Amino acid sequence: MTARIIDGKAFAGRVRAQVAEHVERLKRDHGLTPGLAVVLVGEDPASEVYVRNKGRQTVEAGMASFEHKLPADTSEADLLALVRRLNADPAVHGILVQLPLPKHLDAELVINAIDPAKDVDGFHISNVGLLATGQKGMVPCTPLGCLMMLRDLHGSLSGMNAVVVGRSNIVGKPMAQLLLGDSCTVTIAHSRTRDLAAVCRGADILVAAVGRPEMIHGDWVRPGATVIDVGINRVERDGAARLVGDVHFASAAAVAGAITPVPGGVGPMTIACLLANTLTAACRAQGLTEPKGLTA
Ligand code: GUN
Numbered sequence: 411m412t413a414r415i416i417d418g419k420a421f422a423g424r425v426r427a428q429v430a431e432h433v434e435r436l437k438r439d440h441g442l443t444p445g446l447a448v449v450l451v452g453e454d455p456a457s458e459v460y461v462r463n464k465g466r467q468t469v470e471a472g473m474a475s476f477e478h479k480l481p482a483d484t485s486e487a488d489l490l491a492l493v494r495r496l497n498a499d500p501a502v503h504g505i506l507v508q509l510p511l512p513k514h515l516d517a518e519l520v521i522n523a524i525d526p527a528k529d530v531d532g533f534h535i536s537n538v539g540l541l542a543t544g545q546k547g548m549v550p551c552t553p554l555g556c557l558m559m560l561r562d563l564h565g566s567l568s569g570m571n572a573v574v575v576g577r578s579n580i581v582g583k584p585m586a587q588l589l590l591g592d593s594c595t596v597t598i599a600h601s602r603t604r605d606l607a608a609v610c611r612g613a614d615i616l617v618a619a620v621g622r623p624e625m626i627h628g629d630w631v632r633p634g635a636t637v638i639d640v641g642i643n644r645v646e647r648d649g650a651a652r653l654v655g656d657v658h659f660a661s662a663a664a665v666a667g668a669i670t671p672v673p674g675g676v677g678p679m680t681i682a683c684l685l686a687n688t689l690t691a692a693c694r695a696q697g698l699t700e701p702k703g704l705t706a
Contacts, residue, residue, distance in 0.1 A: 413637070413666040416559055422678035425558065425704070426471055429685045432701045433472040436692065444692035445474035446504040446530065446684070447496045451489065452482035452512045461508055464681055471685050476502060482512050489515060490523050497525040503695055504530035504688035527694065530687040532584065541587045541706075548687055549706045553585040555679025556617060556638050557592070557706060563636060563668055568593040571612055575599045575626065575656070576619035581640055585617055588706055606630075618656035628661030637662055637669040640676050 436442040446468050450461045461477065468475040478492060489507075496505045505528045511517045521529070526536040532550040540547030560567060572594040576582035582598060590596045599609050601620070610616055610630040618626050619640035631637060641656030655672030663669050670676050686704040693700040 413663045414668040415663070416563065416638075416668055416670045416675060418555075418559065418670055418675040419678045421559060421562070422555075422682035425555075425679070425682040426467065426685060428701070428704065429682070429689050430471045432689055432704075436689075436698070437472065440696065440698065442692060442696055442698075443472075443474050443501075444503050444688050445476060445501045446506065446688045447476040447478065447499075447502045449478045449480065449489070449492060449496075449505070449507045451480045451484050451508070451515065454510070457508050457510075464506070464684065467681050467685060468688070473685065473688060474501060484512075484515075486515055486519070489520055493520065493523045497523075497528065502528065503692035504528055504684075506531055506684065528691055530684055530691055532687070533579070538579070538584075541584060541591075544591055548691065549588065550580060550584045551683035551687060552581050552640060552676065552680045553588050554683045554687070554706060556585060556640065556676060557588045558683070558703075559638065559670070559676075559679065560615060560636065561592070566592075567615070570594045570614040571597075572615040572617065573597045573599055573610055573613035574617045574619065575603075575606070575610065576617075576621070576640070578619065581619040585619065585640075589615070589617075591706065620656050622656055623654050624656070624658040626657045626662065628658065628663075628665045631662050631665045633665050634667040635665075637666045638676060639670050639672050642672060642677060 448461050448464055465475045465477055496502045505524050521533045526534045529537055529548050532548040537547040572589040574582050574586045577598055577600045586596045586598045607630045611632050615636050617638045623643035623645050639655035639657040643654050645654050653673050690700045690705055
């Protein structure tokens, strides 16, 4: 058996096209242009690449992009003042503070200073609580992208056994909440889980988000299972730099029913969902009905 390869790049392209269509309609019928502000502190090269891609895709979707690049030695007071200004700016519907922040800045404090209605990352403590209680809020982009792909593949997820490997606040925990919201039986496994291989073999849906290159092998995968690989790990192979996931792709693809590749799987969905969240936030801010299929 060979798994169906889930084309995240194509899926993300369709999500972005849907977002762009809604943006066009909002401009035409309501004179509303959704706006996303991205704040980058310091010069982390990976973050600069992300921020550039976010800005470009925001503009391509027809939305307004506001980039704020601050020096690495920016004070907490100055960063908080910028967040407050963006909170008060009616042209800004989404605010994203790029992580990681330089060490002298308290990321939790800064994230929780963002207006929860503009928190398109879904990291604010209010949004975490809303997700946990099944209320409407902003949902973290990467898990939302995974959920969209799973719904597209399976329709209903009700009653399926889902195992999430990894317990981060950004992916593992919100992913588990979303799967629970779709009536899966959810296990959160992690580095201390006893007999992790056996736990993984119980999964109809296996989500890998641990940040350990190729940790999950094919013999951990139940035949026919859906494998979602959130990992993006830079490794050196035969003298060349390569990106690999948390799943050993070749062995897992021989067993799984469907699997996301790395790159080209979950990765492209994250920015697509950021655009979707910005659109959703803009609609809610104006009291307009939010688009279907782009939210949890
Ligand atoms: N750094 C890497 N990924 C992300 C993300 O999704 N949001 C934020 N704010 N920072 C990140």
